[in-house]
Amino acid sequence: MTRALEIQELTYTYPHAEQPSLSGVNLGMESGRFLVIMGASGAGKTTLTLCLNGLIPQLLEGQIQGKIEVDGLDVSKYRTQTLAQQVGIVFQDPESQIIGLTVEEDVAFGPRNFMLPEEEIQNRVREALSRVRLSGYELRKTEELSGGETQRLAIAGILAMRPNILVLDEPTSELDPAGRSEVFATLDDLRKEKEMTILIVEHSAEEILNRADEVVVMRKGKISWQGNPFILFRNFPLLQELGLRPVPISVPFWRFYQQGWITAEEIPLGIPEAFETLKKMLRRGVRLKSQQKAELKLIASLNTRGAVAIKNLQYCYRNAEPTLKGINLAIASGEFLALVGANGAGKSTLTKHLNGLLKPTEGEVWVSGKNTKDYSTVELACSVGYVFQNPDHQIFESSVEKEIAYGLKNAGLDEARIKKRVEDELQFTGLECFRQVHPLTLGKGQRQILAVASILALQPEILVIDEPTAGLDWTEAQRVMNLVKKLHEQGTTIIMITHDMEWVAEYAERVVILHQGKILLEGDPKTIFAQSECLREASIIPPQVVQLSQRCAELGLQCDWLRGEELVKAWVKEGEAKNG
Known part of the structure; x- marks a missing residue:
């Protein structure tokens, strides 16, 4: 050859x-x-x-x-x-x-x-x-x-x-x-x-x-x-x-391998193999725990004051057909919302209305009690922080330290407050050792974190983050998502655009599916991922654990796993039930 x-x-x-x-x-x-x-x-x-x-x-x-x-x-x-x-x-x-x-x-x-x-x-x-x-x-x-x-x-x-x-x-x-x-x-x-x-x-x-x-x-x-x-x-x-991301469905089965329930060769790398491995486990006396049902993750005490209210939003680019068609959506303060859908569904167009980058053709967008039609992007920046899909689109300065200070200077803060906030964000994001480094010499994951840090310095109530892990290696992706999780735990409202349904299952409290400029479906992740027809229409493939959960009905098993940890906890070896 x-x-x-x-x-x-x-x-x-x-x-x-x-x-x-x-x-x-x-x-x-x-x-x-x-x-x-x-x-x-x-x-x-x-x-x-x-x-x-x-x-x-x-x-x-x-x-x-x-x-x-x-x-x-x-x-x-x-x-x-x-x-x-x-x-x-x-x-x-x-x-x-x-x-x-x-x-x-x-x-x-x-x-x-x-x-x-x-x-x-x-x-x-x-x-x-x-x-x-x-x-x-x-x-x-x-x-x-x-x-x-x-x-x-x-x-x-x-x-x-x-x-x-x-x-x-x-x-x-x-x-x-x-x-x-x-x-x-x-x-x-x-x-x-x-x-x-x-x-x-x-x-x-x-x-x-x-x-x-x-x-x-x-x-x-x-x-x-x-x-x-x-x-x-x-x-x-x-x-x-090697720092590589494992195949999601293989992660819980690695735990089964460690428990001696399956061989290394039986660790599945796809849904059909996972289904066959579960059947082998059943034959070997591994059983689904009685009355075991994965618990639905609850949204932690959402503030009744809405962070975002969108009413009958319609938007057209240059007299073309509407990209957004009658969007109605409320997002509560402190919520973690995932915005998903096929490319061209209108996700980025919708979120760009939240900080005034776009203004409605029809309808209204309210953010933290402000009608975005009446405020500039600069004025809305303290309410809504926006991290673009490509961090290089929002990097302007010659050092990490100056980059974090950039937005604060434009917002008119005095030097003392700027210095304090820059130091806080350098420590919060783990970028202290890069303070004098030129941003464009950093890896993409570090540039993504820098983009987040420069937005966080403005202390917005809402953070919009567009495809936060696209193009990142596994270590970088985990670092970015851990930072987003920490922000959410501190009370920041998170709106995440993503195609990665594994991250949606892991972090999101609510999911909104956009399709051809309209909201096709919204609800908690388990409800959303159970809607097979809607998912197909919107070109969304549910997480591998969810796919396996749905297929288990063929074995007469009723389960609704969302994450790998739920799948692991659901099974027990006969004779070990008392310890399970």
């Missing part, structure tokens, strides 16, 4: 950096294979991908040693423009590679640079857009796309150039579950139909387990582990050592 990729002793150091970002990397890949690169942020994953088509060192310069061959071509001897016909790269930040004013123009950009006939270009545009679920968007302005739509457009632009090797750097981090499934289904088709070689950087294991021929885990610029993904994700100590 032809070698698609051959890397030998690759070492690379960014300009002015003290330590190399890649150190002695050796990696080979045969044509038609599907390789996944995993690892914590800063491990060197993105840097490695940028070496594959010559962007490093042709664009980013720095010191590079070693040899890279793609499809038999020595990368050091060809321009990036030439290598683009062999290697197509979809970057982690899709906005960085969007060029056209419209969707159609953007996808056509690459093929046009290859001097293809116009008919062929249009065929490629149609095919690429169809594969990423953007048919009908041809004339849509790229600046008006949602984050997930932008991500899919970036993939379409690469697919239109039909490279032999497709490299994707976290291509689905901003997509809803349906979008993720369709992108991976597209990759499946490409691999089968065109024998395309695929290399993907990914944090989440669920979609890649049954696709990856091999997983490579990087740490500190080196390859730390390489092998079969099923072996990796059944080894919890190794996952912890």
Whole structure:
């Protein structure tokens, strides 16, 4: 089989950096294979991908040693423009590679640079857009796309150039579950139909387990582990050592393995396997506890004074069809609310009304007793803090300390109060040791926490946080969510936009599903996740534990688990009931 990729002793150091970002990397890949690169942020994953088509060192310069061959071509001897016909790269930040004013123009950009006939270009545009679920968007302005739509457009632009090797750097981090499934289904088709070689950087294991021929885990610029993904994700100590997120459904079954109820090979990595493992446990005398029922998490003494009241809200972008259509919603002070739905459902549009970034076309939005039509964004900032999906969109200063002080200065606080609040937030968020560091040199997780800190310094009553863990490694995601949890426990109203239903199950007290600009459903997580038809309509996949709970009806078991800990507590070995 032809070698698609051959890397030998690759070492690379960014300009002015003290330590190399890649150190002695050796990696080979045969044509038609599907390789996944995993690892914590800063491990060197993105840097490695940028070496594959010559962007490093042709664009980013720095010191590079070693040899890279793609499809038999020595990368050091060809321009990036030439290598683009062999290697197509979809970057982690899709906005960085969007060029056209419209969707159609953007996808056509690459093929046009290859001097293809116009008919062929249009065929490629149609095919690429169809594969990423953007048919009908041809004339849509790229600046008006949602984050997930932008991500899919970036993939379409690469697919239109039909490279032999497709490299994707976290291509689905901003997509809803349906979008993720369709992108991976597209990759499946490409691999089968065109024998395309695929290399993907990914944090989440669920979609890649049954696709990856091999997983490579990087740490500190080196390859730390390489092998079969099923072996990796059944080894919890190794996952912890490497800083990788376990498959959610496997977590409670690891506890069963530790209790000796199942073997390591029986730890499931999907719902069908989990169901079969439960049946084996039943045959071995492991039983559901009598009268065991997972307790519904109660909302802790919500203040009767409403934090948010939205009445008949309608919003239109530039005389287009309404994006929001008659939204009515009340959010209580101190509540933790998850706002979910497919990309383009209107989630970000809705929350941008809370701090005045958008004003209603019709209807009213009241925040902390203020009608947002009568107040500017600056005036509302002390009531509503907004952390964007991309933290870089709200970082302005040259040091962490100055960044936290930025909003306070604009709010007109005196120096003494500014200093006090900056110190408080540095300690609260654990950023003290980075106070003089330039924000853009931090990892994405640290930048996300900095964005939260700069908002918290204004002491808002309400915190809106848009996709707080998108693109973060497991350690960073846990750190961000622990910070959000701590804020909620101290009384802050949290409104979280997310596609990650595992976080919703873990933290949210109420869930609101938006679908095509309307509220499709709202309620506590257990009620929401039981509504299968509505979830399908809104492209939402419930947490794996919930899926397993629902399937247990086939065994005559009545259970309504929401989180893994509930599943673990529900079972007992015969003869151990008195201790259970």
